Structure formats: structure tokens, C-alpha cells
Amino acid sequence: MKDSLPSRRAGLRVLLLLTAGILLSACAGAPEMEEDEPTPTLDETAQAALKAGQYREAAQRFLELAESADPPQRHTYRLRAANALVSGHALAEARALLADTDVTGQPVNVRALKATVGARIALAEYRPYDALAELQRYVGESLPAVEEELLRRTLAEAHAEAGNPVEAARARVGLELYLTDSGELSQNRWEIWAQLTRLQPAVLIKLSPAPPDTLAGWMQLAAMARVHATSFADLSAALPEWRNRFPGHPANESVLPELLERLRYAVTDPKHIALLLPQEGRFAGAAAAVRDGFVAAWFDAQNTENAPVVSVYDASPATLWSVYQEAVQNGADFIVGPLDRESVSLLAMLDRLPVPTLALNQAQEKVSEAPSDVPSDAPADDPDAGQALDSTSSPGEPTDEGTAAQAQNTPADARSDRPTLGLYQFALSPEGEAERVAERAWLDGHTRAAVIRPDTAWGTRVAAAFNDAWLALGGEIAEEQVYGKEDQEIASAIKRMLNVDESQKRARQLRWTLAGDLKYEPRRRQDVDLVFMAAFPRQARQIRPQLKFHRASDVAVYATSHAYPGSQDRERDRDVDGVVFGDMPWLLAPETADPTLHSEIKTHWHDSADRYNRLYAFGIDAYRLIPHLGRLRTQPYADFEGVTGRIGLDTEGKVQRDLVWAQFRGGRPRLLPEPASR
Numbered sequence: 001m002k003d004s005l006p007s008r009r010a011g012l013r014v015l016l017l018l019t020a021g022i023l024l025s026a027c028a029g030a031p032e033m034e035e036d037e038p039t040p041t042l043d044e045t046a047q048a049a050l051k052a053g054q055y056r057e058a059a060q061r062f063l064e065l066a067e068s069a070d071p072p073q074r075h076t077y078r079l080r081a082a083n084a085l086v087s088g089h090a091l092a093e094a095r096a097l098l099a100d101t102d103v104t105g106q107p108v109n110v111r112a113l114k115a116t117v118g119a120r121i122a123l124a125e126y127r128p129y130d131a132l133a134e135l136q137r138y139v140g141e142s143l144p145a146v147e148e149e150l151l152r153r154t155l156a157e158a159h160a161e162a163g164n165p166v167e168a169a170r171a172r173v174g175l176e177l178y179l180t181d182s183g184e185l186s187q188n189r190w191e192i193w194a195q196l197t198r199l200q201p202a203v204l205i206k207l208s209p210a211p212p213d214t215l216a217g218w219m220q221l222a223a224m225a226r227v228h229a230t231s232f233a234d235l236s237a238a239l240p241e242w243r244n245r246f247p248g249h250p251a252n253e254s255v256l257p258e259l260l261e262r263l264r265y266a267v268t269d270p271k272h273i274a275l276l277l278p279q280e281g282r283f284a285g286a287a288a289a290v291r292d293g294f295v296a297a298w299f300d301a302q303n304t305e306n307a308p309v310v311s312v313y314d315a316s317p318a319t320l321w322s323v324y325q326e327a328v329q330n331g332a333d334f335i336v337g338p339l340d341r342e343s344v345s346l347l348a349m350l351d352r353l354p355v356p357t358l359a360l361n362q363a364q365e366k367v368s369e370a371p372s373d374v375p376s377d378a379p380a381d382d383p384d385a386g387q388a389l390d391s392t393s394s395p396g397e398p399t400d401e402g403t404a405a406q407a408q409n410t411p412a413d414a415r416s417d418r419p420t421l422g423l424y425q426f427a428l429s430p431e432g433e434a435e436r437v438a439e440r441a442w443l444d445g446h447t448r449a450a451v452i453r454p455d456t457a458w459g460t461r462v463a464a465a466f467n468d469a470w471l472a473l474g475g476e477i478a479e480e481q482v483y484g485k486e487d488q489e490i491a492s493a494i495k496r497m498l499n500v501d502e503s504q505k506r507a508r509q510l511r512w513t514l515a516g517d518l519k520y521e522p523r524r525r526q527d528v529d530l531v532f533m534a535a536f537p538r539q540a541r542q543i544r545p546q547l548k549f550h551r552a553s554d555v556a557v558y559a560t561s562h563a564y565p566g567s568q569d570r571e572r573d574r575d576v577d578g579v580v581f582g583d584m585p586w587l588l589a590p591e592t593a594d595p596t597l598h599s600e601i602k603t604h605w606h607d608s609a610d611r612y613n614r615l616y617a618f619g620i621d622a623y624r625l626i627p628h629l630g631r632l633r634t635q636p637y638a639d640f641e642g643v644t645g646r647i648g649l650d651t652e653g654k655v656q657r658d659l660v661w662a663q664f665r666g667g668r669p670r671l672l673p674e675p676a677s678r
Contacts, residue, residue: 055088112138128161149178165195194636196222217246229631232263274327276315276337289612293619317342352421362427419652426655431465433560438469443675446530451480453534462534494546541575566613570667582659586617586643593643617643
């Protein structure tokens with residue numbers, strides 16, 4: 001059966017678009033091949049591009065293959081091109097190509113592949129039930145391994161998004177039969193684990209099939225892990241009976257050994273906590289606020305039995321390891337700190353720590369990087385400049401003397417390529433907030449964003465985090481502009497972002513051409529429905545009025561918590577009316593986030609409570625989080641309601657924080673409801 005002429009033309013249109021995109025982005029010729037090296041086939045080139053994440057190039061290669069192939073192979077190549085486009089978030093192009101590929105009368109594997117690609121588009125658009133409807137028609141059909149693997153993977157993702165954890169796990173158990181790469185096998189097993197540990201033990205036992213079913217083994221192990229989530233000894237004692245019921249179960253190969261190691265280092269009832277914070281230097285004020293919040297939470301819990309002893313130590317990158325060892329030798333069985341990123345990076349170099357440690361920052365992704373210095377990015381006249389301490393803060397570049405001291409105090413057994421056992425990382429991360437902003441804006445229905453940021457390292461990181469998250473969701477970035485420190489630079493950046501400068505340029509050209517007066521009203525671009533601004537309060541109070549001045553008041557504006565100083569200033573914040581931002585319950589909903597402790601901190605530390613309000617909350621959660629770490633570590637979907645937000649842990653032991661949302665109205669932040677699923 002031959003494709004219809006419109007279908008072939010549509011395929012050619014997509015191919016031409018893809019080719020143009022690749023030509024525009026190419027910056028070098030093809031690498032030279034060795035004379036005896038065989039030239040890869042076009043199919044091999046397409047598969048290699050797909051594996052390397054070069055989805056647009058892979059789609060182009062598959063379309064080239066389709067042009068010279070006969071049905072049903074032609075249809076298969078076209079559908080693989082559409083699938084590559086979905087992976088690259090080019091949903092409109094994928095949808096068009098899918099619609100123009102008629103598989104009526106084609107073999108079942110071709111029809112199943114089209115249904116699977118359609119389901120992947122539905123998932124990318126947050127329509128899991130539509131995805132399931134597409135897939136269910138082909139579940140149980142005899143399909144080639146490639147099509148079967150994609151179908152089962154998509155089915156698992158659809159069930160997970162639809163809130164069916166058992167069915168998601170069942171699909172992944174079946175998917176394992178088609179996986180050969182050890183990394184993919186391990187990841188798939190942890191996905192099974194993550195789905196099942198969302199359920200209560202009683203539910204898992206009730207729904208579990210009978211042994212020796214593989215899914216039954218997963219479900220009963222998950223139930224045991226939830227029951228014994230805080231006791232390594234109890235879980236270890238229960239395992240022999242489980243192993244007898246499920247001999248050779250895949251959980252024994254990777255999940256169970258790592259689970260036991262995690263639990264061994266997840267002490268949840270420490271007797272002696274050492275708090276490692278700098279007591280001198282530029283971060284002394286911020287550290288004092290974290291310490292006071294931590295101690296306030298400790299005092300607040302004194303009505304409980306067996307409250308731990310808390311000791312405070314002065315720690316810096318140069319003295320970190322010696323102070324850490326001193327604390328452990330003095331009886332500390334849990335460490336909280338250090339506060340600066342450089343010190344956390346030193347701990348992250350280790351394979352494991354002597355005692356569980358909750359670091360109050362995040363390690364650099366590459367230890368060889370020079371540490372960032374975020375607080376200097378905060379404008380000096382911003383009321384919350386002292387709150388700029390976040391996941392990339394550091395006391396600055398180390399001196400030669402400091403570097404030598406660090407070398408002397410760094411453990412000899414450092415460097416591990418996997419997450420350090422016993423290390424948890426908790427940070428008020430601006431990058432994490434930017435990712436949450438992207439998710440919120442997407443769920444609110446926006447699709448095309450413009451980004452404006454300061455010309456600083458902080459602004460670069462925050463904008464990059466938003467952009468990456470936004471593109472991953474399927475959104476588009478129409479424009480990104482950078483502003484400097486001067487007010488006029490902000491106005492100019494907004495003109496460029498809205499293309500008002502181009503409109504004014506055209507008007508000047510017309511005046512010159514016509515040699516006379518010209519009535520003119522500048523017009524802004526109309527192709528964005530969202531502006532993300534990376535800004536502190538002073539800049540935010542200029543950006544929003546400038547947008548209104550250039551007739552962009554109907555464009556939604558989103559920001560991180562940095563746009564809000566943390567205390568209400570109705571007169572000045574009227575300028576940011578309409579801006580949506582995420583922040584912690586401690587600031588936006590204090591009446592529900594421990595109002596008693598909130599009032600006590602205001603009373604006892606009134607001189608610094610407003611300046612460091614987020615850091616007091618950070619210290620409170622650092623203390624209250626400790627008893628929950630074991631549960632959060634073994635149950636991927638578990639969470640803890642903190643005063644800084646809803647807290648969970650990722651697979652590397654890093655704290656992930658969900659925010660509450662507000663919009664400025666009448667100069668005050670007003671809480672927004674949770675968004676509906678898109």
C-alpha cells in the first residue's frame with residue numbers, strides 16, 4: 001500500500017524543517033573517518049543520534065530512510081521519527097507527522113507503534129487517561145522487541161501519571177524482560193520500588209499476588225520496608241523469610257543491598273547532635289539565624305522524651321574535617337552542617353561518613369569547580385540581601401593558605417563516584433525554586449515564555465534552571481534578556497525583550513523616509529504569554545511597571561521567592577501587583593506553619609527576624625527533619641510538612657522542596673490554590 005500524496009508531502013515538509021534546523025545549528029564539518037573504518041548505515045546513524053539525545057537529527061535520519069523505503073517499513077521509519085520528536089519535546093511536529101501517517105491495513109506492530117507514539121504525546125500534554133486508552137488495545141499483542149519495550153515503558157509511565165502505582169509497577173516488571181543494559185535494569189527496578197512504596201503496607205499485602213510471582217515479591221518487600229522504615233535491625237531480621245518465598249528475585253541484585261545501606265545510615269533518633277556552623281566571617285549573621293532557628297525547634301520539642309544533646313562547633317572549609325572528627329569523638333552520632341557549599345563539597349568527596357550528616361547546602365556538581373559566591377550577587381540595597389545564602393553560597397575563593405589547610409584536613413579516602421553514604425543535603429536552592437516556577441506556570445496553562453535576568457552568576461544559574469525545566473515540560477523560550485545594575489538598563493532590557501526597540505526603530509526609519517511628522521504608538525510582541533523574571537525586590541518593582549508601560553500588563557509574570565523581601569511593604573509592593581511567586585509557608589501562611597514558634601522568634605530576635613526570616617525557618621526544619629530522614633530515604637514518594645515547604649528526598653539524598661504559591665494584589669501576597677493537572 002503506497003502513501004497518499006498529501007502524506008508524502010507532509011513528511012517532506014517536516015524533513016525540510018528538520019534539515020534547516022540542523023544546518024542553522026551546525027558549527028563544524030563531519031569528523032574525518034579512518035580509512036579502514038566502515039561507514040555507518042543511515043539506520044545506524046539514526047539510532048546513534050537517538051541514543052545520544054540528538055532527537056532532531058535522529059528524526060531527520062528516520063525520515064530520510066522513510067523516503068526510500070516501501071510499506072510497512074516506510075511507516076515504521078516515519079513513526080520512529082515522530083517518536084524522536086516527542087523525545088525532543090517537538091510535540092507540534094510530532095503530532096503533524098503522526099496524523100499524516102495512515103496505518104490502516106498495516107501489520108499490528110506498525111499500528112501499535114503509532115498508538116504508542118500517540119500515547120507519548122498525550123503524556124507530554126498531561127493526558128494520562130488518553131494515553132492509556134491508546135495503549136490498552138495493543139497490550140498482550142505479539143510485538144517485536146523494540147515496539148514491545150516502548151509500549152511497556154509508555155504504559156508504565158501512563159499508569160504512574162494516572163495514579164495507578166501497582167499497574168505502573170506491573171508494567172515495569174514486564175519491561176524488564178526487554179532490558180539488557182545494567183544501568184537501565186537498575187533504574188527500572190528503582191522505578192518499581194518508587195511506585196510501590198507510595199502505598200500503605202496493608203494495601204500492598206491485600207493487593208499482592210501469591211508467591212512466587214515477581215510483582216508479589218516487590219509488593220511484599222515494599223510492605224516490609226515501610227513497616228521497618230526506621231530500623232535496620234528489624235528489616236534485616238525479616239529478610240530471610242522473604243528470600244525463602246522469593247528465591248532469585250531481582251530486588252536482591254541492586255535495590256535490596258542499597259536499601260539496607262541507606263537504612264544503616266539513616267539514624268532517626270540521635271542522642272547527641274553536633275551543629276557545625278561558621279561563627280565568624282561574612283556568613284556569621286546567616287549562620288546565627290540558622291542556629292537560633294534550630295535551637296528554637298529543639299526547645300519547642302522539649303516536652304518529648306529523650307531529647308538529644310545539641311553541641312555547636314565553629315566550622316569553616318579550612319577546619320572542617322578536624323572539627324567534624326572532634327565532634328564525633330565527643331560523642332555526636334548525628335551532624336548538622338556545614339553551611340557553605342565548599343565544605344559540603346568536601347564531604348561529598350567521601351565514600352561514606354562516620355555518622356549520618358544533614359548538610360545545610362548542596363555540593364558542587366564538579367568538585368574541581370571554583371566555589372560560587374552568591375551573596376555578592378545580591379544588590380546591596382535589597383532588604384533581603386542577607387538572605388541570598390543558598391545552594392551555591394560559599395565564603396568566597398579560598399586563599400593559598402586556606403587551600404593548604406583544606407588539603408591537610410581532607411580525609412585520605414576521598415573520592416567516590418556515587419552519592420556519599422550517610423550524607424543528606426538540604427538547601428534553600430534558587431535553582432530548585434526556578435524549576436518549581438516552571439512547573440507552576442506550565443500547569444497554569446502557559447506555553448511560550450520570555451526570560452529577563454540580571455547580568456550576574458546568580459541570574460545566569462536561575463534563568464538556566466528555569467529554561468531547562470520549561471523546555472523539558474514542552475514549553476518554548478521566545479526571548480531571554482539581561483539587565484545591568486542601572487535603572488535605565490532594566491528599561492532597555494524590557495524594550496528588547498518585548499521588541500519595542502524594533503518597533504521604535506521602524507518608526508524612526510519611516511519618519512526619515514517620509515520627511516515629516518508621523519503619529520506613532522510603539523507595539524510590543526504578541527507571541528509570549530509568560531514572563532519569568534529573576535530579580536530581587538528592587539528590580540522586581542521596576543520590571544513589572546515597565547511591562548505595564550509597554551502594554552504587556554496582560555502577560556503573566558512569575559518569579560522566585562527572591563522578588564519578595566519576606567515582610568509586607570504594601571506601598572512599595574503595589575508595583576509588583578499581579579506577579580506570581582512561590583515561597584515557604586513560614587512566610588506566606590504563618591497561621592498554619594507553627595504560629596506560636598513564629599511569634600516567639602519575632603519576639604526574641606526582633607532585630608534580625610525580618611532580615612533572616614527564611615533562615616530561621618531553615619534552621620527549624622533542619623532540626624525537625626532529622627527523625628523523618630529514614631522514612632523519606634526508603635520511601636521515595638513520602639514527604640514531610642515543614643515550615644519551609646513540603647519536603648521529600650531524591651535518590652541521592654538531596655532534599656526537594658515544594659512551595660506554596662501567592663500573587664501580589666494590592667501590595668500584599670495573596671495565597672493561590674493548587675493548580676489543576678494539565
